[in-house]
Amino acid sequence: MTASPHAPVLIAEVIEALSPKPGETMIDATFGAGGYTRAILSTGAEVIALDRDPTVQPHADAVAKDFPGKFTLVRTPFSGLTEAFEGSGKARLDGAVFDIGVSSMQLDQAERGFSFMRDGPLDMRMSDQGLTAADIVNTYEHGPLAHLIKLYGEERQSGRIATAILRRRQSQAFTRTLDLAEVVEKALGGRRGAPTHPATRTFQALRIAVNDELGELEAGLAAAEASLSPGGRLAVVTFHSLEDRIVKAFFTERSGNAPGGSRHAPVAVETRKPSFTLLFKGAREAGEDELAANPRARSARLRAGVRTDAPVWRAAA
Template identity: 65%
Template sequence: MSEPHVSVLLGDVVRALEPAPGKLIIDGTFGAGGYTRAFLAAGADVVAFDRDPTARRFAEGLEAARFRLVEARFSQMDAELGEGAADGVALDLGVSSMQLDEAERGFSFMRDGPLDMRMGADGPTAADIVNTADAAELARIFFVYGEERQSRRVAAAIVRRRTEARFERTLDLAEVIERALGGRRGAKVHPATRCFQGLRIAVNEELSELEAGLAAAERVLKADGRLAVVTFHSLEDRIVKGFLAARAGRTPAGSRHLPPAEAGAAPSFELLFNGARSASEEEIEANPRARSAKLRAAVRTAAPVWRAAA
């Protein structure tokens, strides 16, 4: 039996969003429902989003009058609810601990399972990418999304091996990656960690979904509504930091994932605090997953939504 899921930075997220009776909070990454339960306990109404159809099992017993779960990507929150509908948005990014614990989902090389990695139920799997992408594309995925410096060596090893047999299982791929990187056994980080991260991000289009989700949050929040985002690696955090800095008028807008936003627009967010907040030593000791977590938060101003420049 796996450890019970613990929502990372739960107290900090609740304090940032200030859920209360009469407020509508969007839990954009429902998962096991830890944030949602805290928001409901504070008296708020909650609409949660999760593209994973298996997440619905964690909604059992939640008060139907004040809670609704939508099986969709969080980037669709404004399309579902309309502009200016919410008082708060929470996003807890990345793969959930439940998904990692389920070998059949194929997210982890710690347990053998099918090479899937999809958070939802549709689209190409990790096996599809590993068995069909050329060496240059695989190297790009591992380098850009996984930040693996030896991405070309790994990609070449994968392409050589798949001429003999398709990749279908997580441990098979992890072993090939480990051999390609010299089998750095005993290291704190398993040699396949970065490549598996890169594949997962590519399969689920996580970075473009994050960009679209932040823009959707800007649209769905009413004036004085609050946004809280918990990230777990530098790629996510850079996107959130850049989005909030731009929308708060702290830096020029710009992202390599989206068209440039309009220049000279009034700030649509004010930062709740400078920089990012991290978990306490006590929380990290109780929940090691919190070690890499960062929270950034902001308050929606009354300024119009920024529009993408032509």
């Protein structure tokens, strides 16, 4: 069996939440190097894997060889989950797992442009289509650029960073990752012993914007709700607060645990039945052994639920 170059986080907890069984069908919405997929396939279940990254194909070929007839890869983002499942011809979907964000495998590939620690083209696309990070930093005006960095990077100095980017691009366009990282670092006054690189939040913001990660997450959760059969399990692993807020709000609302209005402003009685029951309260985190072996797990959070037989919740108009 081919080893995975990327260790999936919270793998034991994810498999416990999904509880895959022989003959069941599961979706791995973030195939990557196939870590979750292999663990699910090893239980006897079948997997439909999704990934918009064309570079994962060699890993998919290896999985298909090791588990013939049990695995299919569909090149699509989260928003294509329903179509991928319907195209499989399967009668029911018993589980789905999402591992949100950029993988260490992508960060390690300098040519992808995700890392501020390795020089590469300023790209950041998980697929091979759409705007690049270079397109954004070279064309956005100050206001929209500062807003993007603040919103998606939670960067308090977004205005100062946007000013530095616009000033520099007047003489030379940005094309390389280390070039942008240096400009951001100087704009924030250098590292000064900071535990994280000053460009961390800016690079996160650009990556999220380039790939519409939060929009795709919301669309993927809705697609999973629509596609999972009653009793189907949904497990979602997040790595930063923006993602986790979306997932937490989704499960809180869909499980009927959203807070009501105050006595001064009561809300209309909710008639929709919960479409999920929570597998456990709150989020699960990595244990000490996993943290020692895989530092990437430090910020990981797992939330999970079980699909009820209630109708799909439609977004408010």
